């Protein structure tokens with residue numbers, strides 16, 4: 739199976755309807771009440787280069803797009819779909835990785851988040867560096883949370899003052915990641931320094947051993963020589 743995974747553009751607008759149908763069908767099967775995306779909205783994501791499309795020849799195999807919230811301080815990689823015949827071959831992992839990279843390139847300072855009940859999505863997000871968080875860490879943009887209104891569990895979210903629900907919140911925080919990377923670098927340089935110190939110690943030990951051997955040999959030699967001269 740040779741599938742191309744690319745940043746979508748104007749040339750892919752014709753797939754919008756099929757993408758919306760595939761999302762709606764999957765939502766019905768999973769019993770989730772995700773709002774049906776309108777083809778016009780998906781066309782926008784395709785044309786603006788804010789989505790990744792997977793194609794098997796000219797057949798749609800999968801899709802995901804970028805949404806921005808709180809004036810692009812937060813972004814979400816939404817609408818992940820892999821057509822049933824292409825599932826369980828790692829395609830979602832590839833699409834999610836591609837949309838994540840595209841998001842980092844387009845919005846390097848934004849926090850990337852998602853809320854999900856999907857085990858595959860949780861697994862993929864974890865691999866990408868997302869951490870589970872409470873909803874208080876996510877965007878507080880009203881427009882984002884309005885998307886939950888069509889979910890059958892919306893009453894649970896409301897009952898909990900939007901603090902928790904059945905979905906797990908997951909967040910990739912670039913600031914935290916860069917702090918962790920800097921800490922990692924510091925840790926590595928300390929480790930290298932200690933290792934070089936250890937090596938020096940070993941070297942010094944070997945040298946003093948050699949010196950001891952040398953001096954004991956010369957003293958034996960000297961003793962021999964002095965006994966000879968007697």
Ligand SMILES: CC(C)(COP(=O)(O)OP(=O)(O)OC[C@H]1O[C@@H](n2cnc3c(N)ncnc32)[C@H](O)[C@@H]1OP(=O)(O)O)[C@@H](O)C(=O)NCCC(=O)NCCS
Pocket residue numbers: 764765768817818819820821824825826827828829830831832853854855856857858859861862
């Ligand atoms: C969820 C979905 C995108 C996964 O697509 P996929 O191409 O089959 O996923 P992958 O093959 O990349 O699998 C990713 C991981 O999830 C696991 N996985 C895939 N489907 C799974 C399932 N139904 N149950 C449990 N684990 C599953 C895989 O084993 C893999 O884990 P691993 O890395 O530990 O091996 C696809 O099933 C789908 O489109 N479903 C309907 C829409 C949907 O649920 N979207 C997510 C909305 S949040």
